[in-house]
Amino acid sequence: MINIAILGAGYIAGIMARTLAGMIARGDQSICMHSVAARDENRAQRFAQEHGFQKAYGSYEEMLRDPDVHLVYIATPHSFHYEQLLRCLAHGKHVLCEKAFTVNARQAEKVTAVAREKGLFMAEAIWTRYQPARTMIDEIISSGVIGKPQIVTANLAYLIAQKPRIRQPELAGGALLDLGVYALNFASMVLGDNVASVNSIAQMMDTGVDMQESVTITYETGEMAILCAAVTCAGDRRGVIYGTAGTLETDNINNPGTITVIPYKKPEEARIYTVPSQITGYEYEVTCAVDAIQRGLVECEAMPHSETIRILRMMDELRAQWGLVYPCE
Ligand SMILES: NC(=O)c1ccc[n+]([C@@H]2O[C@H](COP(=O)([O-])OP(=O)(O)OC[C@H]3O[C@@H](n4cnc5c(N)ncnc54)[C@H](OP(=O)(O)O)[C@@H]3O)[C@@H](O)[C@H]2O)c1
Known part of the structure; x- marks a missing residue:
């Protein structure tokens, strides 16, 4: 069974929580709603209670230190994905990260190299691919x-x-x-x-x-x-x-x-x-991730690392045409 944790307790985290609950309700025994982490512990507690997670953490790092967490779903704004992906991988967690995966292709290339070196599963949670x-x-x-x-x-x-x-x-x-x-x-x-x-x-x-x-x-x-x-x-x-x-x-x-x-x-x-x-449409990416982890794969065929990076390169090129550089780059 794959213990799933959600990092960030905002809008899309709530939809993912409903998705996981729906998957379990219809008999999926491959996943467990293990934990949620938010910057505010009370909010994490409320989220966990509302959606049925076993544990709530008031810090992302604390959650990542929990050895029982297998797969982390990153549900925060784009600028945080890169650092949070690296933290998840550093703690040996598999990771499914919301789109846009990182802010640019260079960041995606770096985290991909780390995930591959560590043999951890990592994928972009862009639901339409799955x-x-x-x-x-x-x-x-x-x-x-x-x-x-x-x-x-x-x-x-x-x-x-x-x-x-x-x-x-x-x-x-x-x-x-x-x-x-x-x-x-x-x-x-x-x-x-x-x-x-x-x-x-x-x-x-x-x-x-x-x-x-x-x-x-x-x-x-x-x-x-x-x-x-x-x-x-x-x-x-x-x-x-x-x-x-x-x-x-x-x-x-x-x-x-x-x-x-x-x-x-x-x-x-x-x-x-x-x-x-x-259920919500997000169940397919979860199933794909769980299946890949169980098979020991580092990526999903539906959205391989190379494709995430290729799309980001196109977005880099578009932003270059507009002169748009983010402060976090
Ligand atoms: N697949 C889809 O259809 C879909 C739809 C909407 C969004 N998304 C994606 O999901 C991700 C999150 O979107 P969202 O709408 O859920 O975002 P959100 O509700 O605005 O924020 C999600 C969480 O990110 C953290 N956060 C937000 N603003 C922050 C700030 N200024 N500083 C530090 N942390 C901050 C908070 O975590 P804490 O709870 O820890 O405080 C917040 O609960 C994005 O990548 C977005 O593109 C996907």
Whole structure:
């Protein structure tokens, strides 16, 4: 059984806690809700009681010193991930870290080297990589029904510009690391890694971080992805794959619910696929991590280290185009 601990007791930590409880409630015996750590001990206690964790710690280090903790889920703003990943690995813990994994590729390369040297499992908790919708989309494309994918469009936008972790450069805020990362991953899952160029335009907040941007990626083999991310408005979250024989559209690139396939010449044969019902949608990344740990692997096939680093390199390039450097870099 893998004892799971959550580092940080904020918004996404609560969703992960509900996910773990839901997995156990439906009979998953491979995981245990072991502990939670927050900077404030009372808050950690309340979180543990509310969600059913065995232990609560008022310090991250104290939790990491607990030899019974096997896997740590890092649920803090982006600027902290690098140091916290290193602390987890130093204590011999496997680790699943929220997106954006680190603030830049250099940090990800460094922690990856440490995890590999220590033989510890480590992965980015970007849920869309692990969800069944990904396989469903792959299979639909492989069936040939939409032909060869040629253009991908995707947008992710929420009105969250006032959140401190989005506004503040010190927390590595901005739309790209929070939302753009999903659009980049969506394009990458469909069109792969043979990137020829990445071009973009961003508008910045008064704090200096990006608030909305358009990104155009071209591929060596002639495809194109046109992406948009914003923290200034409510987007429709749609992702569309335009193929030579039809289109595939998902209703939400940040947790697909339906996938609509329309053959160009036979629109009457359009089909809507519905993804399996979920606990929260985060259960798949947990299952993947637990499975990898049990098999002695240091990474997940669904989101290998190389892919996390590659996406971060693209985000580095985009930020370089906008002149955006975080204070923690
Ligand atoms: N997968 C998804 O769909 C999804 C959705 C939302 C967010 N996320 C990701 O999850 C991570 C956390 O996001 P969130 O919305 O949960 O963040 P949050 O609620 O604002 O903060 C999470 C925790 O981080 C620590 N923290 C926050 N601000 C801090 C500060 N200024 N200084 C030191 N520690 C601070 C706190 O830990 P303590 O409890 O110890 O005080 C807080 O409880 C990010 O990487 C984000 O991109 C993912």
